[in-house]
Amino acid sequence: MRKSYLLTPGPTSIPENISALFARPIIHHRTPAFQSLFEDVRQGLKYLYQTKHEVLVLTTTGTGAMEAAVTNLFQKGQKVITINGGKFGERWTKLAKTFDLNPIELALPAGEAIEPSALEDCVRSHPDARAILFQASETSTGVVMPTKEICRIAAQAGMLSVCDAITACGVFDLPMDDWGIDVLITGSQKALMLPPGLATIALSEKAWKFNEQADLPRFYFDLAKERKSQAKNQTSWTPAISIIQGLQESLRMIREEGLHNVFKRHDLLARATRNAAKALHLELLSKNAPSNAVTAVLVPSSIQDGKQIPKIMRDKYGVTIAGGQDELEGKIIRLSHFGYCDRFDITTGISALELVLHELGHPFELGQGLAAVLRTFADSSKS
């Protein structure tokens, strides 16, 4: 017997009570039953986003919602600042180029967060930029960006703050209205603990003003049209009904646990993972700004072929984690600890990691990673 464990930054595990819902017959979306469900989902999403604004549900994955942000806010040729801290930051730049914007890219070394002072310099050099596009958590490097600071800088410059929070929303605190996040995006297969297929996006009043002037072509991702439809508990196009049924339940679970308890849980699991890495003589990719969503660990010099670590973990032990992408392939491994994840997912993940590191000849004393995990948990129980 070998069970399967999913410790990847999306898709994440789906709670058994949500999976069970997907076995029910489908309902039609142009019915009072769907409208009542969708009303509840809309309220739940406002709680998750900590916003009074409408959170729109799109049948797409995160990249589709990123495209929607670009095509619904800007005019051809406008300048935008993109923060490229990895694969997903780079995606903002690509999107901006594709749709005839003029992106000014702030490229960061892998593992580093943006320095607010560097962003301020860039904003001063480009006062005509209309927005700052960034990730709250850059999934490819396990880095948390200073969202509150970025939004403050954007607001002072009259720019929009456009935040890809696909692996951040519901992981750590991102109060949309308090921090003045103008656009906030997430996806279903992350902290919402659902299959991929839905993305959500909310716009501030300021962003809706930009939307009125936007002239880039959009049809499937027309947010003004969606806003009108969703105010009536409908969607412009046939939605991913079954995933929306799951969303109602995952939002209920998040409300039941309490959003700030969810954040505390993620913080604990992330600290335990980081402490385990240290105890196993492993270095984090991010020295100063590790994300509570995913821990990116450098492959130690003792191991030649870094791709073997996730491969053996998966094939021999049934524990799926992520490796590095693009230029980080084979150089890092990434353990995710958000969504439907508790203490014993961390002990499972670190157990499998220790066994594989041991097998590959990395020098450390077996059990030291797990001991660090348990110490972190024990300390947190005391306080």
Add this chain to the structure above:
Amino acid sequence: MRKSYLLTPGPTSIPENISALFARPIIHHRTPAFQSLFEDVRQGLKYLYQTKHEVLVLTTTGTGAMEAAVTNLFQKGQKVITINGGKFGERWTKLAKTFDLNPIELALPAGEAIEPSALEDCVRSHPDARAILFQASETSTGVVMPTKEICRIAAQAGMLSVCDAITACGVFDLPMDDWGIDVLITGSQKALMLPPGLATIALSEKAWKFNEQADLPRFYFDLAKERKSQAKNQTSWTPAISIIQGLQESLRMIREEGLHNVFKRHDLLARATRNAAKALHLELLSKNAPSNAVTAVLVPSSIQDGKQIPKIMRDKYGVTIAGGQDELEGKIIRLSHFGYCDRFDITTGISALELVLHELGHPFELGQGLAAVLRTFADSSKS
């Protein structure tokens, strides 16, 4: 006790064995397990499309795939011919306008199919048009369009035939390669018997040539990028994994029944429904070209408020059918008979319809619709 029956043209009922699959834990998409599943799905889709071309899977609904067809094939300002036989034909025109094409619209009265000679006239008047965009089955009016003829006319004029087969593919015969359909689109919540959230699209060699020259902006719906990814049994963006797992099973079921047996079943169920309508003194919206996907019936003059028919069927009897959309609201009802649908779904639908027509005072003899259904079935068993 009141059971629920879904006789709408999307979403359609999901087979219980497929629903049960959705209760399983999710798998990660960057794994050999997913790649093996996706390889099987790709083969199954080629069988469904009757094509040797790659059928691409997109995480979106039908409208997203229609947008993909527009943005991946054309250049700004190019002329295209759109056949508008209803709400979905009109969508081609709107899409073309949104993306700066120059659509020449052939608008048809509700319930009518395009006359090949009228299309030939239009093609002669607009030899510079690059494509004919149309529906194989116009769902809003229950009309089947002459796809084979349209493709022949397009091919002779050097134009692309771009076929929205969202409620046609897997319903009746549309052999992509034999008929020279250049672009063929469908959605998961139709004959594929799945929840909404996936759309599929295949391009002929000629269409891929157009793609090389296309200059409209696209990112999430970049088909050339998808073709590269899917050849390696991957997708460019995180796909709707769970629905793809269901797709493997629905394609298996279609292969097991045999595509042409599926078509025969739909033909029988559609004929039974049309015969029942006649026996109930109801008129079809389409006199000459009723679709085997959905039967659109005019609300009889004996009934003042046509919207009451689907409403009472749903609220009192648990049988969900569709009404008319936009200017057809309250004027027609639509009974769907494709996907996971057998003889007794038709007797159920007609039973509920008879009860409601009777309640609303429409003059007919109770049971005559059902008798016509049974006669249709009995006759088909003989032959």
